[in-house]
Amino acid sequence: MSMPMTDPTTMAIPPKPKPLAICIRDLRVSYGKFEAVKGISLDIPHGEVFGFIGPNGAGKSSTFRVLATLQPKFRGMALVCGLDVLSQPQQVRDVMGFVPDFFGVYEDLTALEYLHFFAAAYKLPMSKRKGTIDDVLALTDMTHKADSPVDSLSRGMKQRLALARVLLHDPKVLLLDEPSSGLDPRARIEMRELLKALREMGKTILISSHILQELSQLCTRIGIIELGHIVAQGSLNDIYRKLQLMRVIHVRVENPADDLLDRLQKIPGVGSVETQVDRWAIKLHEDLMSVADLHQALVEEKARLTMFQPEAMDMETAFMKLTEGKTA
Amino acid sequence: MSIWGIIPELPLLRRELTELSSRRRTYVIRFVGAIIVLTAVMLYYSYHVSLLESNRYQYGPGVGNPNRFFGAGASIFKGIVPMLFVSVQLLMPALICGSITIEKERNTIGTLFVTRLSPMTIVLEKLGSRLVPMFTFLLLTFPVLAVVYSLGGVETTLLLGTLWLLFCECLLYASIGLLCSSWFATTVTAFIWSYVLTGLLAVFSALFASGPIALPTPFYLWMFAFQGFDSGYGNNTLLSESSSGFLQTLAQLLFVAAGTIPSLIATAVFVLLARVFLVRRAFISSSSVMLKVFKAIDRFFIRLNNRTTGGMVLMKDYNSLPLFDPVAWRERSKKSLGKARYLFRILVVMEGPTLFICVGAATLSSRSDFSGLRGLLLLVWAIAAMILAMKGATVISAERVRETLDALLSTPLTAKEILTQKIAGMQRLMIVLAIPILSVHLTLLLLHVDLLRLPSSSARTIFGVALYIVGCVLTTFLTMHILTWLAVLLGLRSKSQSRSAMTAICLIAAWVLVTSFTCRPGGFVFETLSMTGPTPQTNAPRRGPGYSGYNGYEETPEGQRSRTIAAAICCMARPDGGVQANESILISVGNPYIDQDELSYAPSRSIASAVTVSAVVFVWQLVMLLLIRATTLRLAPRLLGRQDQGTASASPEAKLSPSFPVMGSEVIA
Structure with missing residues (x-):
């Protein structure tokens, strides 16, 4: 009895699903009796910039170390590009670049030697090595510092060199633990621009930082971690909505009559209006009324506006609301 | 100030001793050290007692009489005390060499300087903090010394003189270690140089011990005063075996004390130098001293070459880049103990x-x-x-x-x-x-x-x-x-x-x-x-070409x-x-x-x-x-804290199937 033949061209082959860039399930990391990470789960698709926020000792660096294959003892599961960090550590290292939260120096090397050292460590083919190093030096704007001793570089330069190092083998996933820590404002802005360029190149970036404003400008999603637990994750707007955070809009009018104040408080979506010395601070439920609609409503209420200033959504407020200030 | 306002508070000493007492290592080292020293002392003691027993047995009288041990304490005491001196020489540098370097390594030395503690106070309190554990270590041997003393024969001069000289020995070796700790940036280098200097002192003391100019270290002073030397001096001691009367004892003790003056002066000089270097070398770089020396020599030779030959170079340095073994490359081409040129210099020196x-x-x-x-x-x-x-x-x-x-x-x-x-x-x-x-x-x-x-x-x-x-x-x-x-x-x-x-x-x-x-x-x-x-069996010549036996035995x-x-x-x-x-x-x-x-x-x-x-x-x-x-x-x-070989045999897909997370299945916490 012959098997029924099927024409492969007529079969609808479903495209093989692309694994997530980072997938963590119920991750638990313990140091002796102390449990630093208590069951974290994260899914980060390719191309995403995921910000990891949390107070000191919350478990961020432990999570990074697991993904960087530097934490052999943990429970749960951690995959990088579908590769298990426990069973396929070598393959994970090929697709991942890790910048730790400190930058140690090989004081005896120049920047160029430093990159050649790591190019050899990443086992880059000899034919590609020089070109790749030139490219990463150019990308990180370090070409003019190639012959400077690593020891003599500023902290900002060292961080850029660290980024250049992890770009040598063109990894798909970048794990950046506090890359802006200790940098001056200029170096921080330069680092942010560099990370934006990497985002444009399609790299998946998991980044931790204490500078919340910076993450809000860079990340597509964030996760807030405290005492080893993820207390919130999603896009910034999702989190604000979830927390029912009200946006504050500062308004100054030419005709601040009492009845106008009463009428404003009755506009649907306005939470409260606080009278300050020279202005009113209107707290707005953005899910009920947009900022533009409020402006329109104020005009309709015959308010003669001399100032209408929405306050930027404050990640620090979200952070403070979500976390209890407890550290390990 | 505390304790009736007489004894200063000594915050640094207190902190050091508190830290020391909270470390498990302190007790382990003390226990192991005490076991070693006490075992050695007890072995010597039992050996000596058995020797006495056999001698008495050989000569007949006194068999079974415990009085035969009376007066034997002095010789046992003189056998044990050198072990204590050697213990001080071996332990003291290890104890003290990290006292100041550890502050440099932790970057806490600046914090100490901005307090009201003066540099000399810091040095003295550091010295005290390491002398206390050494003294407690020596105290552990005192029960054995008490047993020996009870056998009789240990003169007051010998006992008090030994204690004083042990104290001076501790001070001398502690001050050498402290000086190294103050000079060097890292504990490793301070450790090595402490032992080098200690070794040199011991070697020179031994070299001059039988000569006309003796280095008056407390140990050799003790040897001269109480034990005597077999060579040169015969077995005569500078002090008589027995002292009678208070005045003679006092005179002998004063003689011992006077003999330690050079050692005490040396101690004071080392402590003063430690104080000077504490400030001057507080923030020195911990990078390799040897590498710096070699680079300085390089610069000197380059200048010399420029002056004499106008900068002619016969063989240019090939500045290579790592090809396949980056770690080995760095060890060979960037380290003072790896670079061929520098190693050649070390070879010449050795x-x-x-x-x-x-x-x-x-x-x-x-x-x-x-x-x-x-x-x-x-x-x-x-x-x-x-x-x-x-x-x-x-x-x-x-x-x-x-x-x-x-x-x-x-x-x-x-x-x-x-x-x-x-x-x-x-x-x-x-x-x-x-x-x-x-x-x-x-x-x-x-x-x-x-x-x-x-x-x-x-x-x-x-x-x-x-x-x-x-x-x-x-x-x-x-x-x-x-x-x-x-x-x-x-x-x-x-x-x-x-x-x-x-x-x-x-x-x-x-x-x-x-x-x-x-x-x-x-x-x-x-x-x-x-x-x-x-x-x-024995029946052969004891030495010479025909000898083929062992210890005189065929x-x-x-x-x-x-x-x-x-x-x-x-x-x-x-x-x-x-x-x-x-x-x-x-x-x-x-x-x-x-x-x-x-x-x-x-x-x-x-x-x-x-x-x-x-x-x-x-x-x-x-x-x-x-x-x-x-x-x-x-x-x-x-x-090293990482995974090299895979532990799980099943693929992650298999483990997670059928709900293996893929793009699009986002989880909202």
């Missing part, structure tokens, strides 16, 4: 004096006593072992301290590759360290065997010489690799360079010392193992076999067993006049026995090296 002494020994020695050359061999081996142990133990901890380890570990290099490349980077250093060692071996060979007449010698001699040369080369490198891999293993876990280096050096030194004393020819283990065979084949086994076991236990076994080959084919009983594991001159021992020891050392290497490489990933 080989020059070694050759000078070797030539002197070859021309001046008596053809039967090579103790000077053996001392030199011991010295070059000690230097080599210390450098290799320090370098091996810090290969990983240096990366940890400089915070470069994580970056290295997150590359595809495996832990095995990293370690083997690190060791490969040390090969040149091993060669440089091996050359002086092999020079001494060659000199010993020249002194034992007439190489000009070798072609006409017997096949036995030619075979022995060839075996000796090959054996020396092989065992030298084998022993070096064993020490290096052992040090790497010991330093894998450590987070501090100082701790890893000190642990490795101390453990290797303990291994060498313990086995050297117990397993040497004539040592307890060797003699015990030798005596397990049949009893030797050997039976069974006795020879038992001693061969004993020699093999003892050499296997010793880290320098291969070297010792090789020497037994040389003695069995070489100079017949050598006083061999004390030197060799082949006292019967049997080349078969010597070759057997050498072969067994070589195989054992090879196995030991492979075992240590395999253990190190197996433990490395875990101790």
